[in-house]
Amino acid sequence: METQNKKINLTIEEIVETICKLMDVDIYDVLYTKSRKRNIVECRYFGMYFIRKHIPNSYKNGMQVSYETIGKYYKKDHATVMHAVSLMEHLIKTNKEYRNRAQKYETILFQLSHNDICLFCNRPFDNPSKDVPADLISQQASGLDLICQKTL
Numbered sequence: 001m002e003t004q005n006k007k008i009n010l011t012i013e014e015i016v017e018t019i020c021k022l023m024d025v026d027i028y029d030v031l032y033t034k035s036r037k038r039n040i041v042e043c044r045y046f047g048m049y050f051i052r053k054h055i056p057n058s059y060k061n062g063m064q065v066s067y068e069t070i071g072k073y074y075k076k077d078h079a080t081v082m083h084a085v086s087l088m089e090h091l092i093k094t095n096k097e098y099r100n101r102a103q104k105y106e107t108i109l110f111q112l113s114h115n116d117i118c119l120f121c122n123r124p125f126d127n128p129s130k131d132v133p134a135d136l137i138s139q140q141a142s143g144l145d146l147i148c149q150k151t152l
Contacts, residue, residue, distance in 0.1 A: 008054040008106075009113040012065075012073055015054070018112060019047045022105055031074060044074060046105060048081050049088035054109070 010018070020027040025043040029035055048070055055065045067078040067085075074081070091098040 007113075008050075008109050010054070010109060012051050012055055012070075014112075015050050015109060016047045016073075018109060019043055019050065019105060022108060044076075045084040045088050046102070048074065048084040049092075049102075050106065050109060052081070052085045 008015075016030065017027060020030055020043055023039065023043045023046070025039055029037075029040050030043050030047065033040070035041075051070050051073075052064055052067070056063065067081040070076075070081045071078045088098070088102070092102045093099070
């Protein structure tokens with residue numbers, strides 16, 4: 001994927017919230033229910049995959065966050081996380097639809113982590129239109145707080 005060597009500076013919470021918004025799935029369902037509905041499971045699995053791929057383990061420099069840590073966040077067993085990450089890696093390699101979705105989500109996560117886009121309308125902040133206030137564009141808050149005037 002095009003962003004695989006680029007750093008995504010988001011927290012676990014920001015990744016999960018972003019994936020839920022992109023997939024139009026309620027974050028409560030993803031984190032707190034045992035639902036096996038396809039859209040909810042896919043959202044969980046995409047989140048687990050991106051967390052494992054992009055969040056470093058703070059205790060071991062350069063290492064990926066552990067399956068146990070991700071499992072605790074989702075209230076799932078580490079084996080469930082291992083299965084999810086492995087399945088997503090396989091689907092991304094072998095299924096064009098999943099590969100395209102993963103590339104799209106990863107690009108948005110990268111842009112969001114660098115405050116380049118509005119999460120809701122995907123309008124780039126580096127090329128704002130006249131209706132986006134300058135103070136909102138220059139805001140250095142979390143990417144999830146960056147929304148443009150058109151969205152408000």
